[in-house]
Amino acid sequence: MDDPLKLPESFTLDHDAVSAPFVRLAGRHVLAGGGEVVKWDLRFEQPNEGHLEMDTVHSIEHSLATTLRTITDAVVDISPMGCQTGFYVSVDAAELDDFDVFTEVLARGIQTALELNTVPGSSRTECGWAHSHSIEGAKEALAGFLDKRDEWNVIYGEERA
Numbered sequence: 001m002d003d004p005l006k007l008p009e010s011f012t013l014d015h016d017a018v019s020a021p022f023v024r025l026a027g028r029h030v031l032a033g034g035g036e037v038v039k040w041d042l043r044f045e046q047p048n049e050g051h052l053e054m055d056t057v058h059s060i061e062h063s064l065a066t067t068l069r070t071i072t073d074a075v076v077d078i079s080p081m082g083c084q085t086g087f088y089v090s091v092d093a094a095e096l097d098d099f100d101v102f103t104e105v106l107a108r109g110i111q112t113a114l115e116l117n118t119v120p121g122s123s124r125t126e127c128g129w130a131h132s133h134s135i136e137g138a139k140e141a142l143a144g145f146l147d148k149r150d151e152w153n154v155i156y157g158e159e160r161a
């Protein structure tokens with residue numbers, strides 16, 4: 001008999017119980033060679049109620065991948081969620097596992113992204129789907145997310161109708 005499947009942490013999250021937008025510590029991975037990586041869940045849209053358009057997701061990914069790395073070397077990766085409701089940001093836990101510290105970096109990264117005139121790395125040679133970008137969509141979504149920064153620490157909302 002095969003081993004049972006090992007599910008990602010997010011598959012055990014009750015997606016009906018959460019209240020977007022939020023920023024959630026979604027996992028901690030101890031590296032065999034020492035050190036730890038933590039994964040942050042940046043949720044822009046309410047699961048199963050809203051989603052970002054793919055070109056917007058793509059441009060946010062490119063923008064934050066650039067602006068967050070410009071601020072700190074502690075960012076390992078930023079990945080779009082396939083459900084198009086948010087992103088995962090994996091970071092060096094030694095520097096960015098504290099909510100207040102991480103969200104300060106995140107807010108600065110978003111502010112810098114809002115000042116961009118072009119999407120970084122969006123030319124045909126730099127990107128695998130260069131046609132699928134929307135800087136307008138990315139800025140609108142990022143501005144809306146940043147506007148609700150005071151809600152980022154509230155992951156589970158009131159019972160919704």
Ligand SMILES: [Zn+2]
Pocket residue numbers: 058062126127128129130
């Ligand atoms: Zn790309």
